Amino acid sequence: MGNGKAARYRGGIIIGQIALLLLGLGFIEYIVRAGIVGSLYVPEPTRVVQEIAALFTKGELFRHLFVTLQEFAAGYVLSALAGIGTGMFLVLVPNAETFFRPYLSALLAIPKVTIIPLLMLWLGIGLSNKIAIVFLFCFFTIAFNTITGIKQTAEQHLKVARVFEATKFQTIWKVILPSAAPTIFVSLRLSAATGLVGALFGEMTASKEGMGNLLIQATSVYDTAKAFAIITIITVVSVLIIAFIDTLEKKVVLKWKSS
Structure with missing residues (x-):
């Protein structure tokens, strides 16, 4: 074609x-x-469009959206660093996965919503609480996918690295991470959506600001059109975040892998 x-x-x-x-x-x-x-x-779609325009015009949207994105960005970056680091540690350190995996699996099995009341008790209802919720929603997906991706590294690639007497760092940087990158980025895309949901859920549970709080205000007075407008904006933001991750993978990781 x-x-x-x-x-x-x-x-x-x-x-x-x-x-x-x-x-x-x-x-x-x-x-x-x-x-x-x-x-x-x-609600009628035309009313939803009018509500979206009103949210932008009044200016309240930007303050709430900034709060939500701040919570999401901090929790997401921390979970990505910790998840990738944990996955690499468990696979690359001898016997580490065998020893720690039952604990990691047990923590994964705990329903996240049951921990949120405890997080409110420990951290209050401020920024740190929402960051911790986003972290919990993202960390395990990234960690387990990193483990899977590293294990899929072709043995012949590792043999070539040994033949050329590559150091441990060079093997990780030039062979293992590029090989695991596609699987890791799958988890980053999934976690981007679930992490944003985590931030919204935390705000809906206990918060004075943020898109989740704005959504609760709308539903509490049965303002369905405004609720749908907020959901539409959140959906667009989520799509843009995932599109950014896709672009990052294409522009950076694929070039890194091919080199």
Whole structure:
């Protein structure tokens, strides 16, 4: 398939996707305006768009969004560093995985929502509480995927490194991490979505600000249109975060791996 034909094919797919989205929104608009479904349960898409515009115009959105992104970014970065570091330690240090894996599995099995009340007791309801929640939502996915990715390193690559007398650091940096990178980035994408959910859940449980708190305020007065507007904004932010991680993988890690 030539470049021009491929571009037209992609353009056709995008047009089809947009058309399907508009068709779905139009259908929802019709059934709500016709009274088939009450606007208390599902608002008209046009009202949701108006609420999104109002949130941006009033300026309250930016303060709450900044708080949520701050909580997410801190917890996510800490969990990525700790998860990748833990995974490397357990695989690369002899017998470490055998010794520590039962403890890690037991911690993974604990429902995160049962720990949140304890985190409120230990850390209060401020920033540190939300960072800890995001960390818990992300850490185990990253750690276990790092373990899996490192174990998938081809044995012949390791043999080549030994033939060239590569140091331990060079083997990790030039062979093991590039090989494990695709699996690690899968976990980073998954954790980006779940980490944002963790931040929102923490704010909905106990917080005076943030997108989760804004959502609770809207639902408490049955402002469904505003609630859907907030959910739409959060969804777009989540998609943008995942798109950034995809770009990072393509621009940095794939070049690193090919070199």
